[in-house]
Amino acid sequence: MKLSSITIVAVVIILMLVGLFFAFRPTTDAPQxxxxxxxxxxxxxxxxxxxxxxxxxxxxxxxxxxxxxxxxxxxxxxxxxxxxxxxxxxxxxxxxxxxxxxxxxxxxxxxxKHDHDHTCQAEIPVGAPQPQIEVKAEEAEETGKILISVELRDFEFTPQNGKNPVTTGHWHLFLDDVATGMFTDTEIVIPLDQPGKHRIKASLADTNHCEYGIEDETTILIPGHAPHDTSTTTNKHDNTEHGSSATxxxxxxxxxxxxx
Structure with a gap:
């Protein structure tokens, strides 16, 4: 009987230790x-x-x-x-x-499709308020990159099934008047290491890339010696030799x- 009691106590202690190990072990499942x-x-x-x-x-x-x-x-x-x-x-x-x-x-x-000579014009849903976008740009913590943020009003990336109609879609980014991408995040980090003053423009568009005609722009100054031609920081592709497009x-x- 005495041996049985010792065994039970030992098992209880082991279970407690195991529980403490799993409860206090460092987790690796946190966002990284x-x-x-x-x-x-x-x-x-x-x-x-x-x-x-x-x-x-x-x-x-x-x-x-x-x-x-x-x-x-x-x-x-x-x-x-x-x-x-x-x-x-x-x-x-x-x-x-x-x-x-x-x-x-x-x-x-x-x-x-990202240029301003669109063949389609997005329409704001009937009864929806006029959306607004405000863009800001600053140097990121990592050298050679900038942080671009947009503040949206009365605009959603995904419909929330609310009672009131709302304008939805994404936003287009133009860097020195060159289409750079489309995004559904309010903050992005992109490479930009060319010295000089650069134009940052953001415009609202629907899921078909048709723009609403609502945009905002700002400028950012990258320190350093700017080259003579700073009109663009993104390569424009020359399609004269390869006329076809493919995915x-x-x-x-x-x-x-x-x-x-």
Whole structure:
């Protein structure tokens, strides 16, 4: 009987220790900022699948063998890539699922969808208030990058099924009058290391890339010796040699639900 009592006490102590271990062990499931280097060719990308957890911050660094535009579906983000340099984008991963990543080759028409000579004009829903956008730009903590933030009023990226109608869509970014991408985040970090004064413009658009004619702009001064020609900081692609446009499936961005 005495041995049985000692055994029971020992088992209880062991269970308590095990419980304390799991209760106070350092957790690795907290949101993290992780960097992934991605190599792109005309036929695919390495790695083929990029995996993160919900709540993580993804810093994606793309090196490409060709000049093109990357489109990350689901997050509605576009990023120009060039054979001359590494292109970076930072994403706050708030949406779970598998999202296709495509490469638009020499897509002149795709690029011009962001220009101001649109063939379509977005319409604000009947009864919805007039949306507004305010854009701000400042140097980011990391050298060679800038932080762009937008403040939106009466505009939503995703309909919230509310009683009142609201205008929805995304916003387009223009850097020195060159279309740079489309976004559904209120803060983004993009590379910009060319010294001089640069124009930052943001405009509201619907899901078909038709603009509402509502925009705002600001300027940012990057310290340093500016070259003689600072009219643009983003390469405009010359499509004279390759007139056709095509889209290539590259892979997927997988965002897994985070365990509670």
């Amino acid at each position: 900022t992780k960097t992934t280097a991605v190599k792109i060719t005309e036929t695919g990308m390495t790695p083929n699948n990029i995996s993160y957890n919900e709540g993580d911050t993804a810093l994606l660094k793309f090196t490409s063998s060709t000049d093109a535009i990357i489109h990350i579906h689901g997050y509605n983000v576009e990023l120009p890539v060039s054979a001359e340099k590494t292109s970076e984008i930072e994403l706050q991963l708030t949406r779970t699922g598998r999202f296709e990543i495509e490469l638009h080759h020499n897509d002149e028409e795709h690029e011009h 290539t499936h590259l892979g997927f961005l997988d965002v897994q639900p985070r365990n509670p």
